[in-house]
Amino acid sequence: MSGFVIEFEGEPVQARAGESVAAALTAHGIRGFRVTRSTAERGVFCGMGVCQDCLVEVDGVPGKRACMTVVDRPLSIRRQRHGAALAPVSDALPPATIDELAVERPELLVIGAGPGGLSAAIAARKAGAEVVVLDERRSPGGQYFKPVAVAGDDIAPPDAQHREGLALVAQARAAGVVIRSGVSVWGAFQRLEFAATSDKGETRRYLPRAVVVATGAYERAWPVPGWELPGVMTTGAAQTLWRTARRLPGRRVLIAGNGPLNLQLAAELRSGGAEVVAVVEAAGPATRAPAAVAAMALASPGLVLDGLRYTGRCLTGGVPMLHDMVVSAVAQGPSGLQVTLAGSGATRVLETDVLCLGYGFEPSNELLRALGCRHDHDGTRLVTVRDADGQTSVAGVYALGDCTGLGGARVAAADGTLAGLAAAAGLGHAIGPELARLGRQAASAAQRHRRFQQALWNVYRAPALAIAQVPDDTMICRCEEVRFGAARAAIADGLSDAGSVKRATRIGMGPCQGRYCRPLLEALISDATGKAPDETSGFAPRPPFRPVTIRDLAGKP
């Protein structure tokens, strides 16, 4: 196995080449990364660059996300302390203007290299469009494929899901799609202008003729007392550790949430040698919804088989499956996290090293909102207004997949093909008979997978988060350390919109830019005012959608 010795707070840590700093440190039992204003430690939470809780200093450069920083050489890592002093810099560059930024004018820009973005790129390229795909992660594949990033004899080989992703990436490259990895698109402005910064700190402007937005989703908050503690992470974060770095989040792992991803994670971590303390599912057992299971099996027998396999591996491994229960509190005990579960009139406490929370997703729609694309609110989340081919309310802007509402990887892939073809046609490329047939297949696949998804949601139907029951001392804004009590006080004081509560309480003012607290605050306000949320009821979209280092905008001194 090739690797490097990295330093964490002066102590040597053996890391694998290609894994994230977060994976290397987690594998050595290090859970505390960022240190907050109140001097609390935070750990890996989202594992995908969204939450900003795993911030570290890398070789003296502050504000690096451990989950997005790849170990490609020996690194010196320190915890990022809130409000740390800046190192003095004695020389300065002349002031720059936008004219000094590199500009690219691809015919079609695709943002996001998950199954949807890649499928769109392939389809548009086959129709003759010149396509550039930008993706924030080190390797294409997105949150569904999560490609293996490490190599060695002791590394478990790629599984079928990995191989499917590799094949799709290879297909895109063979078709002539340009894929740029490690590039984060943090700004979308009127007139299809985009700003993106690479992991090397180079900022570019993209002025495409059309764009396909396929930015996926991130996990929704599950706000309970202690959900900000190190060792509490999303199901996706734990899965990324295992699928990309073949690292376990901890020895004992408790997985709680709603939906099949939690089962898949349990099976994966068990195969890696973890002790899965239990899988806690908010919904009842599938046997309670036989009609929905039958509908799923009709729509996609393969996926149902996968689900049965995951369940089987958990059951044969003796993993307790606790249905109709949710996590209601987390506390740090002397020998691990004490997780309180509640449901069916009972509570119980389990001890674990790591708690994974997987209670559904929230679309990453900030680029679409900044572009002015219309959205409907379905009562739970925003859904992008789009036609069957992915055309949004803004000319030249196509969108698909989980960023437009939720549908899963297979719906995204089918919709990607449709959007790619529509975008190419909109750019004046002819869609020949073969591509038209591909489109018809994609349309029918999209329908079938939507039926599957609907049936899946029926199987996993569970009570929604009871926002009124969340205790006042629970964190609502992880970044600014503001609790539910403060939000409720501001609302009781007469503030009746998210922006006003934000200005009064600092909820949503931190570097994650309100991604976790916004839906919670919207629900509180909606409860108090009786007004249903809509596309204007959250915070206004404000670039940069990922914090951007001034130096990367202005040239390096």
Added chain:
Amino acid sequence: MSATLPTAIGTVVIGGGVVGACVAGFLADEGQDVLVVDEGRGAGSSSNAGSLHVQMQSRFMRLYPENVPNMELQLPLYPKAVAFWRELAGSLNADFDLKMTGGLMVAESQDQLDFLGVKAKRERQLGLDVEILDRAQLDDIAPYFGPGIVGAELCANEGKLNPLLCNAAIRSWILARGVVLAEGVAVTGIARAGTGFAVTTTRGTVTAGRVVLAAGSGSRDLAAGLGLTIPAVAEPLHMNITEATAPLIGHLVQHADRMITLKQFGTGQIVIGGGWPARQDAPGGHPQVELASLIANASLAQHIVPSIGNLRIIRTWAGLNTSVDGMGVLGAVPAIPGLFVAIPGDAGYTLGPLSARLVADVMLGRKPGEDMAPFCPGRFR
């Protein structure tokens, strides 16, 4: 707060920013019935970012050289306005994170330093506490500037505050005084009715004995409906804020020849602005940030204070400044009894509470303690 609109009230204040809210508060302190109508929400003007400006801003001098005589005329009001902010913090017993650390306008060439020298001489005559510093003197009090900076004008009267804290405290004050706050309500017209006015809103009509126009550039159209000319223009401006760092920049920092303001809040965050344009597609619409302004503004900030290059910008926003003729529009409208205007002028937030105090004094029949004639709303044709 979505109050039910009364059908009749003593005074309607149009605009719930710092100016309108303070006018309402001062009137309500004296027991008057006041309704504040604001199109937006949260009773916070969208244009403020916490600078307490006193010295003449080189940006306005460059943009509007014809307004310099008016700027000079209003200049003595600025240090008083800053002092009044402190007084207000005291009387409301509120923490505004107000720091009187002084302001620095930096120069990068002898020409720019000479310009500051001339400006400082004039400002001293007008009562400001200013001095010119060379690089060595500058390094003694502000050891964070880049190598290009040759000196600066220090204005001891300047400072900064956190507008989020101010707006929240002002809001609590006026609500406690019984001011009716109607947010998310737009005024669509004002008509004279008997000895008073009928104010038409998106939520019905309110009759009032007196009306105060405190809606910044939005006052222009409302005034025009009554035959009054107020040539107020909206300036959509770009702002940036970084994550927190240790105390570094004590002063309010500006530049003699380039558009920038830089200051650090008590939270440790650095606010970067200074007049880079935002985009407003429709009048009255929400202004949008522009990439060009973000790049130029951030890059200039790093040029002046190189160490902030390692900080991350976490948010940008666009606010609206209101510019008239270099001077405020304050007081009674001579031709229309019962109509008052409260538009502070170039540095609206700095001048806000004092301007509101002056207008409220006029309305209450008190002596404002300033010659109001230069600010007369009837001065435009």
